[in-house]
Amino acid sequence: MQEQEIYLIGLIHNIGLLKEEMAIHFPNWRFNYGVHGFVTFRSEVEYKLPDLREMNITFSLVKGVSLFRGTWAELDQRREHFEKKHSPVSTHYWNLLEEKGEMGDRKVRGTVFDIIRIANDDYILGVRMQVRGDFAPYSGSSPIPMPEEAPSRAYQKLGEVFKHFRPLVAHEEVFLDIGCSPGGSTFYLMEKGFRVVGVDPIPVDPIITEKFPEGFLQLGQSFVELKKKHLLGLPPVGWIVLDVELPIFNTLPRLLKLVSKLDSVIGLIVTVKMNLEMSVDKVEEVDELLRNANFTDIKKGQLPSHNREYCIIAKKRD
């Protein structure tokens, strides 16, 4: 029986998490090999490319089907044959040896090729389904330029969230930025024209109020004590960012309790740190907490700035 070889590319520093996730959720896929940020599995079930793309694998950036493995010269020889068969709209080059990717057109929707250099003269040609906006810099370098004034790298993290997940946020939206200090995420949100209510016992960097004299207010307290009454008189919060580096099973239920009292909240952006308290087998439990609070539209994924963490964008369905 012909088996399908499925490849996944993950963030190079989180590849262990990807392997763990695969062992838990796809025990029937047999691990084939892995190198750098690249792993392959053999599956007896043959998947169609759109179905493969839709599979929610938190720690993988892309998923495709291997077509061919060989030297550069062999690949060159067979390329036309595969192009005729699959008509790719773009081709991406992944040089895993140099941790460099030379991405083709990531804005087109359709079948794309990945040419992946896994060893000196050893290449894989793979095919997968790409949806407009996919991006996958796997080596950890952020596609978001960091402004000199931005107080922290959370600026880039938020930028990557918007670039990758493209949450539909109305222009006049108000964000509650929990754990806002020193202010990278707030800086990004303000720059995009949103209004921000920050929550953090530590004051944000003064650059925030210097650069954005209007539209920002900080509640200098722990969010654990935050009650609906503290937000009275402020513009209603539509979205919440939670990035506090505290145990998720402690913070998220508290946040959801507060949110249950705030009808205006429609979306959450949550960073989940993987640590002793939060392991790969508990990813589903976090989703369950969100679903039980009516946040049923859940997207998860890896952003280039992530190191042993992942991000959730959860929305209430309209």
Ligand SMILES: C[S@@+](CC[C@H](N)C(=O)[O-])C[C@H]1O[C@@H](n2cnc3c(N)ncnc32)[C@H](O)[C@@H]1O
């Ligand atoms: C990783 S930093 C967040 C980075 C920040 N979002 C930025 O854009 O620069 C974590 C922050 O969470 C804050 N924090 C920790 N526990 C908190 C709590 N219970 N309530 C509010 N903020 C808290 C810390 O004071 C710290 O400033």
